[in-house]
Structure formats: structure tokens, C-alpha cells
Amino acid sequence: EVQLVESGGGLVQPGGSLRLSCAGSGFTFSSYAMSWVRQAPGKGREWVSGITAGGWTTWYIDSVKDRFTISRDNAKNTLYLQMNSLKPEDTAVYYCIGLYGSAQVWGQGTQVTVAS
Numbered sequence: 370e371v372q373l374v375e376s377g378g379g380l381v382q383p384g385g386s387l388r389l390s391c392a393g394s395g396f397t398f399s400s401y402a403m404s405w406v407r408q409a410p411g412k413g414r415e416w417v418s419g420i421t422a423g424g425w426t427t428w429y430i431d432s433v434k435d436r437f438t439i440s441r442d443n444a445k446n447t448l449y450l451q452m453n454s455l456k457p458e459d460t461a462v463y464y465c466i467g468l469y470g471s472a473q474v475w476g477q478g479t480q481v482t483v484a485s
Contacts, residue, residue: 371395371474373465378479385455391448391465391476399443402468405450407461418450455483
């Protein structure tokens with residue numbers, strides 16, 4: 370079964386940190402570019418960050434630059450998102466997505482809530 374499973378979400382105070390993980394199985398993880406997408410309540414999906422299959426190139430939206438770091442361990446079939454200096458506006462469900470050509474694999478999402 371092809372799947373991605375996120376973990377690491379939760380409730381954190383403003384200024385705090387969280388590390389999200391996304392474990393892949395059932396497909397060749399190391400061949401897929403990976404991204405994190407988030408969806409805040411009442412808003413559309415927002416592509417937050419991405420990393421190439423080999424991990425050499427990354428990108429971020431402006432609002433998370435210098436606060437979030439995406440990485441991957443292809444030996445463990447796992448994607449990460451280190452989130453520092455969290456803000457209330459980072460509150461959302463975070464999804465990891467695998468991309469290979471026109472194929473997409475989506476995880477079920479993990480909730481991140483930033484509140485005092």
C-alpha cells in the first residue's frame with residue numbers, strides 16, 4: 370500500500386518549535402520530490418516548502434523562510450519539517466506530499482496549533 374504518514378504535530382506556544390515527520394512506504398521514496406502543504410481553518414491550501422528527490426535543492430514560501438527547515442533521510446524513507454519561532458498564523462493542518470511526474474501521494478495530515 371502506497372502511503373505517507375505524518376507525525377509530530379500538536380499544541381505549542383508562540384515562539385516555540387515543532388518537528389514534523391512524514392514516513393513513506395509502498396513506493397520508491399528516494400525518487401520522489403517532497404513537499405509540505407498546509408491548510409488553515411477557512412482557507413485554501415498553501416504550499417509551504419519543498420525538497421528535490423536527492424535533497425540537494427529546497428524552497429520555502431517567504432512567510433516561513435529563516436524559521437522552517439525541510440530535510441529528508443532517504444535511507445529511512447522519511448521527510449522532516451523543523452519549525453522554529455512559530456506564530457499563531459502557522460496554525461494549520463500540515464500535509465506531506467510526494468511528487469513524481471504527474472503522480473502525487475498525500476498523507477492524512479497532522480494538526481499544528483500555535484496558541485498561548
